[in-house]
Amino acid sequence: MGLVLGQVYAGRHGTSSIHSGFAPFVVLLFILQVLFGVYTRLPLSKGTFAYLRIRAVVTKIHGVIGKIIPIAGWIQMVLGEMALLEICKPDDFLNVRYS
Numbered sequence: 749m750g751l752v753l754g755q756v757y758a759g760r761h762g763t764s765s766i767h768s769g770f771a772p773f774v775v776l777l778f779i780l781q782v783l784f785g786v787y788t789r790l791p792l793s794k795g796t797f798a799y800l801r802i803r804a805v806v807t808k809i810h811g812v813i814g815k816i817i818p819i820a821g822w823i824q825m826v827l828g829e830m831a832l833l834e835i836c837k838p839d840d841f842l843n844v845r846y847s
Contacts, residue, residue: 765831767824774820777813784810 784806792799829835 765827767827767831770820770824770827774817774824777817777820781810781813781817784813 787806788803788810
């Protein structure tokens with residue numbers, strides 16, 4: 749939903765923020781989580797050693813990403829609040845202007 753709203757209201761504030769910069773990382777996490785989850789459920793040749801080894805690695809990565817997603821989502825929400833309230837704008841740091 750955030751991705752859709754970000755596209756609809758893109759540029760509403762006229763500046764980019766760390767919230768918009770962190771969004772692709774969060775989206776990538778969701779995509780990888782789905783892909784690895786689908787891979788672990790595919791009925792591939794389950795007897796081969798290579799498959800079992802790859803499946804074990806993918807399952808571990810799937811678990812790690814599953815634990816990272818809630819943390820990344822919380823960080824993204826905090827960054828969204830900061831962007832909305834215009835806290836810590838780039839202009840606030842050392843009077844340096846970013847474009």
